[in-house]
Amino acid sequence: MALTQPGASKALQEIETTFGTTLFNRTNRGLVPNEIGHCVIRYARLIHTDLSHLREEIVGIMRGHGGRVAVGSIMGAVPLVTEAISSLVERHPGMSVEIVEDTSATLLSMIDAGRLDLAICRTTISQTPHLYDSIDLQEETLAVVANVQHPLARAKKLTLRDLSGYRWVVYRANMPMRLLLEREFRDARIRFPVHLLETTSILATLTLLQLNPSFVALVSIDVARFFAGQGMTRSLPLVFASQSEPYELVTRKGAPVSAGARLLIDELIGARAGKA
Known part of the structure; x- marks a missing residue:
């Protein structure tokens, strides 16, 4: 940084004066950030990243x-x-x-x-x-997908009851996709599965389906078509009565x-x- 030790110490003192509190604990091994120091460092990194993005955007606009x-x-x-x-x-x-x-x-x-x-x-x-x-x-149209080796992968028609005994990979509670699935189970008078695998990640969903052929997952029809087009999963023939947002x-x-x-x-x- 092209700063001498006294210069760096002075700069840090000025920063701490601006914040009105110490940011680092002085020890015989050097400076250790305290809780506020960690907070300031985190935001400083965000600001540094934003400045880099600012430069990219300006250059992009100019070009x-x-x-x-x-x-x-x-x-x-x-x-x-x-x-x-x-x-x-x-x-x-x-x-x-x-x-x-x-x-x-x-x-x-x-x-x-x-x-x-x-x-x-x-x-x-x-x-x-x-x-x-x-x-x-x-x-958004929803679909149920599973491993191509799933026991029901070649079924012609399925009901929610047919799938109620399998382990579901779903969004976490109170999300629109999850609420729709809960409503479907409730309307069908079937107990909603207790032991769920909850994730918001496409990669985690796909990995779980690949590792265990008995799992089923609720995804959008666009995701289902992409997975199926790559030969990674199969869409199961289950039609939902409810419409998603x-x-x-x-x-x-x-x-x-x-x-x-x-x-x-x-x-x-x-x-x-x-x-x-």
């Missing part, structure tokens, strides 16, 4: 290829998002994209914090949906939209119009 965009997606919408991104970067090869897969609640909190430019999720889970601009992007394209209300985000938003809306 005319859109810069950088950070987008979030719930698990079921990942094929939709990645397809749009693949098409986008083909036309703008210098563009940088960050993809975050998580629950709607986490993605909305990241939008609130400015960590994401946009997300494909649902605002209905939020207590403050008025804080967001959203567009219904695509209806549509995916929404969500941005923070009133927040500026970067050039890269606008390009991706246009790509996603264009894909929706093409499927209409």
